[in-house]
Amino acid sequence: MRxxxxxxxxxxxWQEAGAAVFSHRRHVEQxxxxxxxxxxxxxxxxxxxxxxxxxPAACADxxxxxxxxxxxxxxxxxxxxxxxxxxxxxxxxCEPCHAGAGQREAPAPVAGLPLMATCMGCHNAQxxxxxxxxxxxxxxxxLKPASHQPGWKTGHGPExxxxxxxxxxxxxxxxxxxxxxxALLSELGGLRQAPFAARLESxxxxxxxxxxxxxxxxxHSLEARGKGSDCATCHELEAGDFCAQCHNPGGDPGIxxxxxxxxxWVPLQGGGRHARLARQDLENCISCHDLExxxxxxxxxxxxxxxxxxx
Amino acid sequence: MQMRIAVLSVVLLAGLQxxxxxxxxxxxxTSSLYSYEALGDSAAATFLRGTQGLRLDLGQLGTxxxxxxTYMQGSTDFREEADNDPRLRLYHAYxxxxxxxxxxxxxxxxxxxxxxxxxxxxxxxxxxxxxxxLDLYAGALPPLDQGAGLGVWSEGNMWxxxxxxxxxxxxQFGLSFARRQRELASGxxxxxxxxxxxxxxxxxxxHSLYMRLDYDQKKGELQRSQAEAxxxxxxxxxxQASYLRRLPAVYEGSYFSSFPQDAYQEAEASLYFSAxxxxxxxxxxxxxxxxxxxxxxxxLILSSGTHYSLGYYRTSGYARASDGLAGNLxxxxxxxxxxNGQLDLATFERYEEAEERDGLASGGLGLSWKPVPAGLxxxxxxxxxxxxxxxxxxxxxxxxxxxxxxxGEK
Numbered sequence: 001m002r003x004x005x006x007x008x009x010x011x012x013x014w015q016e017a018g019a020a021v022f023s024h025r026r027h028v029e030q031x032x033x034x035x036x037x038x039x040x041x042x043x044x045x046x047x048x049x050x051x052x053x054x055x056p057a058a059c060a061d062x063x064x065x066x067x068x069x070x071x072x073x074x075x076x077x078x079x080x081x082x083x084x085x086x087x088x089x090x091x092x093x094c095e096p097c098h099a100g101a102g103q104r105e106a107p108a109p110v111a112g113l114p115l116m117a118t119c120m121g122c123h124n125a126q127x128x129x130x131x132x133x134x135x136x137x138x139x140x141x142x143l144k145p146a147s148h149q150p151g152w153k154t155g156h157g158p159e160x161x162x163x164x165x166x167x168x169x170x171x172x173x174x175x176x177x178x179x180x181x182x183a184l185l186s187e188l189g190g191l192r193q194a195p196f197a198a199r200l201e202s203x204x205x206x207x208x209x210x211x212x213x214x215x216x217x218x219x220h221s222l223e224a225r226g227k228g229s230d231c232a233t234c235h236e237l238e239a240g241d242f243c244a245q246c247h248n249p250g251g252d253p254g255i256x257x258x259x260x261x262x263x264x265w266v267p268l269q270g271g272g273r274h275a276r277l278a279r280q281d282l283e284n285c286i287s288c289h290d291l292e293x294x295x296x297x298x299x300x301x302x303x304x305x306x307x308x309x310x311x
Numbered sequence: 312m313q314m315r316i317a318v319l320s321v322v323l324l325a326g327l328q329x330x331x332x333x334x335x336x337x338x339x340x341t342s343s344l345y346s347y348e349a350l351g352d353s354a355a356a357t358f359l360r361g362t363q364g365l366r367l368d369l370g371q372l373g374t375x376x377x378x379x380x381t382y383m384q385g386s387t388d389f390r391e392e393a394d395n396d397p398r399l400r401l402y403h404a405y406x407x408x409x410x411x412x413x414x415x416x417x418x419x420x421x422x423x424x425x426x427x428x429x430x431x432x433x434x435x436x437x438x439x440x441x442x443x444x445l446d447l448y449a450g451a452l453p454p455l456d457q458g459a460g461l462g463v464w465s466e467g468n469m470w471x472x473x474x475x476x477x478x479x480x481x482x483q484f485g486l487s488f489a490r491r492q493r494e495l496a497s498g499x500x501x502x503x504x505x506x507x508x509x510x511x512x513x514x515x516x517x518h519s520l521y522m523r524l525d526y527d528q529k530k531g532e533l534q535r536s537q538a539e540a541x542x543x544x545x546x547x548x549x550x551q552a553s554y555l556r557r558l559p560a561v562y563e564g565s566y567f568s569s570f571p572q573d574a575y576q577e578a579e580a581s582l583y584f585s586a587x588x589x590x591x592x593x594x595x596x597x598x599x600x601x602x603x604x605x606x607x608x609x610x611l612i613l614s615s616g617t618h619y620s621l622g623y624y625r626t627s628g629y630a631r632a633s634d635g636l637a638g639n640l641x642x643x644x645x646x647x648x649x650x651n652g653q654l655d656l657a658t659f660e661r662y663e664e665a666e667e668r669d670g671l672a673s674g675g676l677g678l679s680w681k682p683v684p685a686g687l688x689x690x691x692x693x694x695x696x697x698x699x700x701x702x703x704x705x706x707x708x709x710x711x712x713x714x715x716x717x718x719g720e721k
Contacts (some may be wrong), residue, residue: 007395050492059647125335125337125368125370125715126335126370126371126717126718127717128715128717129337129338129713129715129717131337131339131713131715133681133683133684133685133687133713134684134685134713137643137646137647137681138641138643138649138679143318149583149591149593150583150591150593150610150612150614150620150622151581151593151595151610151612152707155551156521158509158511158521158539159511160423161425161485161509161523161559162475162477162484162485162509162511162521163425163477163483163511164481170367173382174382174402174403174405175422176368176402176421178381178424180421180678181402181421181430187621190650208329213637213655213673214655214673214693214695215655215657215672215695215697216672216676217673218659218661218697218698219633219635219659221632222626222630222631222632222659224628224630225532225606225630225631226597226599226606226607226608226629227575227597227599227606227630228608228626232560232708257662258662259663261664274476276386276602276603278572279570279571279573279576279602280573280575280601280602280603280604281559281601281629282559282567282570282572283559283561283563286559286567289567290543290565290566295566295567298352298566298567299566302570
């Protein structure tokens with residue numbers, strides 16, 4: 001009788017408000033119903049998108065047909081989730097994931113869903129896998145937080161340096177290394193080629209459209225001079241090794257850029273244009289001329305100059 | 312030395328085998344095949360580069376506190392012979408002992424501790440407290456050939472410390488010191504000793520301020536000064552303004568450190584506008600000030616969720632002129648099948664005052680298929696056009712498999 005009254009009241013409110021009125025607490029605490037009594041489909045469900053809301057037949061066990069509506073809104077869920085594995089195979093109860101659902105006074109199709117932090121309580125690489133792909137179909141595309149605005153790839157430093165806890169739920173150290181140490185690059189180099197065209201092709205790393213664009217070797221000098229990113233953040237430049245692999249392979253003096261030279265490049269007196277450019281952007285010189293911290297080309301003049309100064 | 316450490320590691324793992332019933336295994340295998348054409352010794356040749364990556368984390372090695380972590384990659388070419396093939400690159404491989412709030416890591420590991428950035432073959436001690444954490448580390452720098460060989464302290468080393476406070480004066484602070492040294496073949500040493508001070512404050516959870524100062528002790532001057540402010544101007548509009556002044560990264564001991572050198576300065580402003588929950592527009596402009604010249608950088612990006620984006624980029628001035636257009640798309644065809652594409656077009660000046668610009672084009676079209684939650688298969692066709700190749704077609708196949716054994720599983 002009590003259920004009948006509740007059902008009629010609920011149906012009345014439903015018609016008036018145009019939305020489902022439902023109390024989980026009333027069903028769980030007063031009627032002592034179990035989750036499975038209404039959500040039996042969860043025990044056989046293998047996909048997150050399965051319909052787990054009770055149908056008319058389930059409600060009809062207690063409610064008169066027509067007195068209640070079961071048109072609960074079901075949120076779209078684009079994740080991988082196997083209810084059966086959790087409740088049947090792992091023998092988990094509902095409460096750890098749907099904490100407090102039984103005390104709610106309203107339908108809880110969205111609020112009753114576990115937060116990702118709840119999932120991570122078990123998916124911690126100890127009890128259960130922590131890989132994003134375990135639950136998300138395309139995590140890189142689907143899980144990007146609002147802070148990851150365009151430009152985030154080169155601008156995330158401040159946040160990552162001061163608070164790595166915000167990165168770690170999604171990213172592993174190996175992911176840092178994919179960009180910062182080129183783990184995603186397919187190393188194509190190692191071939192020794194002398195001709196100019198071949199040298200261009202002997203670039204060591206090819207970014208597979210992940211870190212740098214495919215034609216990046218043609219644009220990287222522009223980016224270096226335009227300071228679009230700090231090369232030294234990822235590339236070990238201290239010994240000139242990284243740049244020299246392409247710019248000066250095998251100790252070959254290299255190709256003289258067309259903008260080197262001219263009467264004002266190294267005039268008889270003063271440093272000329274090369275000195276001005278070197279002072280302004282020494283890293284640009286070093287990208288070709290640093291052979292483990294020294295350079296015979298520079299030393300031809302500057303060593304002599306130093307000796308003269310000493311005299 | 313290497314052999315001794317390898318043997319010691321195996322013995323340690325074997326010794327722990329007796330009590331590793333609860334050992335957890337978490338790993339990923341990634342295999343790639345990349346086909347491309349390039350010039351070989353004398354003529355064009357087709358290369359077929361294979362890469363095998365392994366990330367492996369073993370936990371609860373006899374005790375819940377002990378774990379081992381490694382990430383490595385091997386590669387070779389199946390069609391053409393290249394120098395040093397097959398190659399093995401060891402990104403990290405270390406034992407970790409984590410108890411309460413402290414952690415000790417021994418082995419090859421990545422250091423991210425403010426002024427200290429890079430990899431070492433050594434030891435790291437970390438301790439976390441309420442609102443603070445501490446990092447201490449020391450180790451040899453891995454050899455520059457990026458192989459699996461161990462670094463030697465006398466040939467290169469890095470050590471340092473960092474302390475961070477996250478609840479001091481309502482802000483986050485970091486103070487770090489790092490000393491890095493590498494011996495050159497010529498016998499001289501490159502040395503850098505850097506102090507770094509950083510601070511970040513969130514204001515009403517909407518705005519943020521960040522500053523960083525790096526002091527090079529060897530040069531006796533500020534290596535880097537940086538400030539950044541992010542302001543929420545309106546619910547859908549935010550502004551980021553940043554300023555940077557940096558000296559060239561030239562180490563003490565380098566031949567080039569004796570030359571006079573100027574710092575450059577960079578000022579950048581970026582606007583982010585969310586037209587809807589999905590559609591966003593970002594615009595940024597940067598002015599880079601060199602001693603005698605300036606460079607400019609401009610970027611405009613229109614994006615829809617994470618599925619589509621279209622960007623226009625421009626550089627000018629000392630950076631040389633270039634204009635670029637970049638588009639990306641990601642579209643889900645079915646629940647576990649998606650298509651992705653990229654297109655990049657650019658024109659650029661190969662050198663200053665070039666009479667004509669060179670053109671670049673590259674694109675990729677790929678499919679991602681996830682037949683099972685643990686597996687992912689990807690295929691991508693790539694096409695390039697540039698001053699070297701008028702037409703270059705490449706193929707990438709990549710498969711990745713995640714494996715896991717949790718607590719108590721057999």
